[in-house]
Amino acid sequence: MGSELAQKMEALKGAPLKGLKAAYAEYFQIKKASNNRTYMWRRLAYRMQELEYGELPAKAKAKLNALMDTYDPVNNVALKPQVAVSGYLPKRDRRLPLPGTIITKDYKGTKIQVKALDKGFEYSGKIYKSLTAIAKEITGAHWNGFLFFNL
Secondary structure, eight states, X not given: OOHHHHHHHHHHHTSOHHHHHHHHHHHHTOSOOOSOHHHHHHHHHHHHHHHHHOOOOHHHHHHHHHHHHHHOXXXXXXXXXXXXXXXXXXXXXXXXXXXXXXXXXXXXXXXXXEEEETTEEEETTEEEXXXXXXXXXXXXXXXXXXXXXXX
């Protein structure tokens, strides 16, 4: 990356919000910008590089879109376990992560890792029915599992 471009990007990173919004409006030709500094800076940095070096080739964009369609568990309905089998739709809480997801939390200096399963959760080699049960095991007090794990 050119040193001049890198300097511009670094200057924007430390700029006040007003300056960041002005640059965002200039590069994207819009009047109203977000108040999220990190979001605006990342978008600006990408746009500045795009203008300096050119866009991604159409073939690369198509490949990225195909990968997102195939492997994006958040937006890909096919990967979500909400399929009706013989008229029965499983009742899985939509707030829960997909099976196989590892939930991590730092609690009192200890890193806790919980694996989401089809039915329940695995923590320290044991299977639990709910996140609440795991939170109670860890803390010794009753906690809402979603709140404890910030879901």
